Amino acid sequence: MIRTLSxxxxxRAVRLGVKSLWLHRLRSLLTVLGIVFGVCSxxxxxxxxxxxxxxxxxxxxxxxxxxxxxxxxxxxxxxxxSDKGSQSIVLQYGLxxxxxxxxxxxxxxxxxxxxxxNIREYAWNISRRVDCEVVGTVPWYPEMRNHxxxxxxxxxxxxxxxxxxxxxxxxxxxxxxxxxxxxxxxHVRVGANYYQVIGIMEPRGAEPQSGETAATxxxxxxxxxxxxxxxxxxxGEVLMRRRAGAFEAERVQLHEATVKVASLEEVLGVAEAVxxxxxxxxxxxxxxxxxxxxxxxxxEHTKRIFNIVLGSxxxxxxxxxxxxxxxxxxxxxxxxxxxxxxxxxxxxxRRDIITQFLVETVLLAGAGGVIGVLLGVSIxxxxxxxxxxxxxxxxxxxxxxxxxxxxxxxxxxxYPALRAAQMDPVEALRHE
Amino acid sequence: xxxxxxxxxxxxxxxxxxxxxxSIMGPSGCGKSTLLNLLGCLxxxxxxxxxxxxxxxxxxxxxxxxxxxxxxxxxxxxxYNLIQQLTVLENIEIPLYYQDRxxxxxxxxxxxxxxxxxxxxxxxxxxxxLSGGQQQRVAxxxxxxxxxxxxxxxxxxxxxxxxxxxxxxxxxxxxNAQGKTLILVTHDTSVSQHARRxxxxxxxxxxxxxxxxxxxxx
Numbered sequence: 001m002i003r004t005l006s007x008x009x010x011x012r013a014v015r016l017g018v019k020s021l022w023l024h025r026l027r028s029l030l031t032v033l034g035i036v037f038g039v040c041s042x043x044x045x046x047x048x049x050x051x052x053x054x055x056x057x058x059x060x061x062x063x064x065x066x067x068x069x070x071x072x073x074x075x076x077x078x079x080x081x082s083d084k085g086s087q088s089i090v091l092q093y094g095l096x097x098x099x100x101x102x103x104x105x106x107x108x109x110x111x112x113x114x115x116x117x118n119i120r121e122y123a124w125n126i127s128r129r130v131d132c133e134v135v136g137t138v139p140w141y142p143e144m145r146n147h148x149x150x151x152x153x154x155x156x157x158x159x160x161x162x163x164x165x166x167x168x169x170x171x172x173x174x175x176x177x178x179x180x181x182x183x184x185x186x187h188v189r190v191g192a193n194y195y196q197v198i199g200i201m202e203p204r205g206a207e208p209q210s211g212e213t214a215a216t217x218x219x220x221x222x223x224x225x226x227x228x229x230x231x232x233x234x235x236g237e238v239l240m241r242r243r244a245g246a247f248e249a250e251r252v253q254l255h256e257a258t259v260k261v262a263s264l265e266e267v268l269g270v271a272e273a274v275x276x277x278x279x280x281x282x283x284x285x286x287x288x289x290x291x292x293x294x295x296x297x298x299x300e301h302t303k304r305i306f307n308i309v310l311g312s313x314x315x316x317x318x319x320x321x322x323x324x325x326x327x328x329x330x331x332x333x334x335x336x337x338x339x340x341x342x343x344x345x346x347x348x349x350r351r352d353i354i355t356q357f358l359v360e361t362v363l364l365a366g367a368g369g370v371i372g373v374l375l376g377v378s379i380x381x382x383x384x385x386x387x388x389x390x391x392x393x394x395x396x397x398x399x400x401x402x403x404x405x406x407x408x409x410x411x412x413x414x415y416p417a418l419r420a421a422q423m424d425p426v427e428a429l430r431h432e
Numbered sequence: 433x434x435x436x437x438x439x440x441x442x443x444x445x446x447x448x449x450x451x452x453x454x455s456i457m458g459p460s461g462c463g464k465s466t467l468l469n470l471l472g473c474l475x476x477x478x479x480x481x482x483x484x485x486x487x488x489x490x491x492x493x494x495x496x497x498x499x500x501x502x503x504x505x506x507x508x509x510x511x512y513n514l515i516q517q518l519t520v521l522e523n524i525e526i527p528l529y530y531q532d533r534x535x536x537x538x539x540x541x542x543x544x545x546x547x548x549x550x551x552x553x554x555x556x557x558x559x560x561x562l563s564g565g566q567q568q569r570v571a572x573x574x575x576x577x578x579x580x581x582x583x584x585x586x587x588x589x590x591x592x593x594x595x596x597x598x599x600x601x602x603x604x605x606x607x608n609a610q611g612k613t614l615i616l617v618t619h620d621t622s623v624s625q626h627a628r629r630x631x632x633x634x635x636x637x638x639x640x641x642x643x644x645x646x647x648x649x650x
Contacts, residue, residue, distance in 0.1 A: 008534075008535075009532060023517050343526065346501065346507070346527045346574070347503065347526075347527050347578075349495045349499070351495070426475055429509070429513065
C-alpha cells in the first residue's frame with residue numbers, strides 16, 4: 001500500500017499550495033515578512049562587513065606580510081615637557097642607525113632593512129601647496145613595501161650615493177600640485193630646495209598602523225619620496241618645528257625602518273628578537289613595532305567575531321520568522337478543518353495531508369527566502385552606489401540564507417502539518 | 433470522548449448485494465451516523481467485522497482505509513462538502529488526485545461526469561456561485577469519479593427544496609438502474625421509498641429490514 005511520493009504528485013501539491021497561498025495574498029505576504037527581513041539583513045550585513053574587512057586586509061597586506069615595521073614615536077612624557085614651553089630643549093628620541101645595524105647583524109632570517117626618514121613639510125609648485133610627508137628612503141622601498149611606481153622610475157643607488165635632488169611623488173600629491181599636466185621632469189620646492197620629479201607612485205592611501213603609533217602621529221596619504229642620503233644632507237638630524245608660538249627641535253635619526261623576514265613562519269620570532277634588541281638599546285619606549293602579519297591575524301579575528309554576532313542575529317530573526325509562519329499555519333489548519341475532513345473522506349492519507357501543509361509552509365518560507373535574497377543582494381549594491389563603500393557578496397551567503405529559510409519552513413511546518421493529519425476525519429467533517 | 437463509553441450499535445448484521453439500493457432510516461440517536469461512518473470506512477468498529485468487496489475492512493490501518501475510501505467508496509453529504517476555493521472541475525477530480533491518476537485522464541473523467549450531472553457549462557465556477565441542487569450534483573459527480581463499489585449518501589436532499597431534491601433522487605435512481613450500489617441514510621420516508629430495501633434502526637439495533645419488490649420509479 002505504500003506508494004512513494006512521485007514527482008508529478010509533488011508538482012501538483014506545489015501547484016495546490018501556490019493556489020491556496022495566492023488566495024490569501026496579503027496574509028501570506030505579511031507572514032513571510034519576518035523571513036524576508038531576516039534573510040535580507042544577513043546578506044546585506046555580511047556583504048558590507050566582508051567589503052570593509054577585505055579593504056582593511058588589503059591595506060595591511062600591502063604593507064607586506066613578511067615585513068616588520070619599526071617607527072619612531074615621541075615618548076609621551078617628553079611630549080608633556082615640551083608642551084610646557086621649554087623652548088630650547090632639543091628632543092632626542094627614536095630609532096637610530098645603530099639599531100638598524102644591530103638588527104641586520106644579529107638576527108638571522110632578516111634580509112633587508114629599509115630605513116626611512118619622514119619629515120612633515122609643505123611641497124610647492126610655484127603657488128600651489130600640498131601638506132605632505134617627505135620620506136627619505138632607500139631605492140628598494142617600492143619592492144619591499146609592494147608599492148609600485150606607476151610612471152617614470154624610482155631613484156637608484158646612484159641617486160643615493162651622489163645625493164641628487166630628485167623625488168618621486170605619491171599619486172595622492174599629483175592633483176594638488178600638478179592639476180593640469182604631468183609632473184614628470186618638473187620641479188617641486190620643499191623649503192628652500194628644489195627636487196626634480198622622476199616618478200609617480202601608485203595610489204595607496206594612508207598606511208594602516210597599530211594603535212600605539214596612530215595615537216601620536218596621524219598618518220597622511222600624501223607622500224613624496226627622496227633618497228635617504230639626500231634627506232640626511234638637507235635636513236641633518238635636528239628638525240625644527242613651529243608650534244603654537246614656540247619652536248621645537250627634535251633630533252631623530254630614523255623615523256621608520258622596515259625589516260623584511262625571509263619566510264612567513266619566522267616573522268613572529270624575528271619580531272620578538274627585534275623587540276629585545278630595541279629594548280636593550282633604548283631606555284624609553286620611543287619606538288613602536290608594527291607587525292602586519294599580526295594586524296592581519298587581528299583583523300581576521302575581528303571578522304570572525306563579527307560573523308558570529310551576525311550569525312546569532314540571523315538565527316534569532318529566522319527563528320522569529322519561523323514562529324510567525326508556524327502561528328499562521330496553525331490558524332490556517334484550524335480554519336481548513338472541514339477541507340481536511342473532506343480530503344480525508346475522499347481518500348487522502350495522513351501523509352497526503354502532511355505533504356499538503358508542509359509544501360505550503362516550505363513554499364511560504366522559500367518565497368520569503370527568495371525575496372530576502374533579492375533584497376539582500378540589491379541593498380549592498382545601493383550602498384556601494386550611494387555611500388561608495390566596498391561591499392562583497394560572497395556566493396555562499398545567499399545560498400546559505402536561502403537554504404536556512406527553507407529549512408525553517410520544514411521545521412516550523414511539521415507541527416501544523418502533523419496537527420492537520422492527526423484530525424479524525426469524522427470530527428473534521430462535522431466541523432463548521 | 434466522554435468518560436462513559438456508549439455502544440452506538442450493537443449486534444447489527446446485514447449484507448448488501450452489488451447493485452442494491454438500500455435506505456437506512458431511524459430517529460436521531462439511533463446509530464445511523466455511526467453506521468454510516470463505519471460503512472464509509474471513516475471509523476473502525478470496536479468489535480465485529482465489515483467485509484467490503486471481499487476485504488476485511490475492519491482490520492485495516494488508517495492508510496489502507498484511506499485507500500479504500502478513495503478507490504471504492506463515493507460520498508454524498510447533506511451539506512455537499514465541496515472545497516470552496518476549488519472550481520467545479522477541480523472538486524470532482526479530488527478522489528482521482530489521491531489515486532495518482534494522470535492529470536489529463538482525470539480531467540477528462542471529471543468533464544464527462546460533470547456533463548453526466550448536467551453541469552457542463554459550470555466547470556470553472558466556484559461552489560458558492562452555484563445553487564444547492566447544483567452543488568449536490570457536483571458532489572454526486574465527485575462520488576462517481578472513482579467508479580466506486582458503493583455510493584453512500586447522508587441525507588442528500590436534507591438541505592434542498594423539493595424540486596432540487598426530486599432531481600437528485602432521480603439521478604440516484606438512474607445511477608442504480610445503471611448498476612451502482614447505493615446506500616441512502618435518511619429520516620424522510622418519501623426519500624426512502626426510492627430504495628428497494630429499507631433498514632430501520634432503533635437504539636443501535638435493526639428494528640426492521642424490508643424489501644419492497646416494486647421496481648424503483650424512473
